[in-house]
Amino acid sequence: MPQKRLTVVVTRRLPEVVETRLSELFNVKLRTDDLAMTRAELTAAMAEADVLVPTLTDQIDAGLIAQAGPRLKLIANYGAGVDHIDVETARARGIMVSNTPGVMTDDTADMVMGLMLAVMRRMQEGLATMQEGNWAGWAPTAFLGTRLGGKRLGILGMGRIGQAVARRASAFGMQIHYHNRRRLRDETEEALEATYWESLDQMVARMDVVSVNCPHTPSTFHLLNARRLRLMKPSAVLVNTSRGEVIDESALTRMLKAGELGGAGLDVYQHKIKGNPDLVNMPNVVMLPHMGSATLEGRIEMGEKVIINVKTFADGHRPPDQVVPAML
Incomplete structure (x- = not known):
């Protein structure tokens, strides 16, 4: 019997090739617009997801993490910085956090x-x-x-x-x-x-x-x-x-x-x-409007790192780019 595919919720539009590959591998819920999710939308996403793929525009604080559903076990951040995520609270709730270092x-x-x-x-x-x-x-x-x-x-x-x-x-x-x-x-x-x-x-x-x-x-x-x-x-x-x-x-x-x-x-x-x-x-x-990492090549590579982290997690292993509080 084939393994059930993980439900992955992506909070922002990503390069098309990244979204396509995610859709091939997982049960993915993508954004139709490129606006940041509201707090209510983030709460709903975290209630239904096995994996959440946020960006720096999403403030994942202790209050949101407290409302996460029991299925959420990985926050696979699209980006290297994780100061918008309460990593310590996530870890206490048994939720891993990963990022995309070295790409940009x-x-x-x-x-x-x-x-x-x-x-x-x-x-x-x-x-x-x-x-x-x-x-x-x-x-x-x-x-x-x-x-x-x-x-x-x-x-x-x-x-x-x-x-x-x-x-x-x-x-x-x-x-x-x-x-x-x-x-x-x-x-x-x-x-x-x-x-x-x-x-x-x-x-x-x-x-x-x-x-x-x-x-x-x-x-x-x-x-x-x-x-x-x-x-x-x-x-x-x-x-x-x-x-x-x-x-x-x-x-x-x-x-x-x-x-x-x-x-x-x-x-x-x-x-x-x-x-x-x-x-x-x-x-x-x-x-400049936060353009430091804004190259097509870099944004695709960031997506590839997200995919590797989620796929490794889906296979029962620790994501290679897992972030722990001691690293911060």
Whole structure:
């Protein structure tokens, strides 16, 4: 007698090839639109699913997990970050959580470099001038930015993405510095030609550019608070492609408005959807709508990881990308 197929509920639209493969393997309930599920819809989904496939737009907190049906045994997150899921409560309820690490490393690192270039070379100002039809012709002193070569880059979080940023920035001639929860192995540090700073305060005070590449956890919430931001050089640039909660966005906004920072390149925001409206029209701030991992190749690979995690679970084994509280 064939084994009953798992019921898998997917909370957002995924690339067509991913949805098709999921449908071939499981009893899948897909979204017909690309809007985030309401809390009521999430509650209903968790009541009927064996496996839930959420994204970062779904807040899976203790209250929702408490209402999960007895069948729900795996939350196979579509994405690497799991700060929107109460992993500890899920584990206590016997629900495993998996994610999709390592897939978006190169795409996000590319975006870090793109934001650096956009801010430091004033691309947004140049683009706006052209779009508004206000270009009066080339001038020796127009749109003067700063070059990347020779600048000190401080990477906050030297995991996969941080190291990928380091390799790219090194090719631009930047000097690599980093602060991490744990120091890298000697051979990795030497290969990256990276200088380790045990003190985050001391690092940020000396950098020309700071790139945030650490996850959002309770210990990293507002890690770059008002006090630390004030340590940065007035000419320094801050780039964040990780999570908005790592930076005190209100303090950052005040400093940018006051001319106390050189600029910022932001792909994520503390207030998820629109970010701080005061940042929108600043000429030295480049804001993107969380595009760091937005490549077709990357999103398909994320889906493939979800499929592997769910299929492995369906076969009675631990998902290869299981997340446990001790990892956070």
